[in-house]
Amino acid sequence: MRKVILLCAAGMSTSMLVKKIVEAAKEIDYDVDVSAYSISEAKNVVPSSDIVLLGPQVRFNLKKIQDSFPDKPVSVIDMRDYGTMNGKSVVAMIKKVLKDD
Template identity: 45%
Template structure:
């Protein structure tokens, strides 16, 4: 599974990506996760199975959903994002994909 996280500059989500990958490794979940600026979603979105937006770019949700109507696109829960809770975010993605 390929998960794309997008935020303002791609920087604030990098810690969350690390925590998600740590949890995936611990649970032996085969997943690729990348973070990129929202402006690059057109380049990286086609390869993603799921696109998650950082809360600071939630205003882009409808635009990104319209560009990728066949993919799940959601805003990361503000609390989980603020706590950088990679486990919760990854578990949410796994539930989305069931």
């Protein structure tokens, strides 16, 4: 099981995307545990993750998160995928970054 952490401004809108990601992963039998948190919670939640995804609204934190957690892959969710809640596309990105294809 892959542990995926989504970080955004407050953890609210991203929680809707979590549901879409879980649904899309289930469709292809990809075992993930996905949780959304506020960017301010990063230090507490990132260490236990396999991958960190940033919501577009906090993409300016990319370097800071990468520098704070150099052993974790960190990516920004595409703005279009985020806006359309495209869980399928986000799952594809997760699989690609983690080399799970």
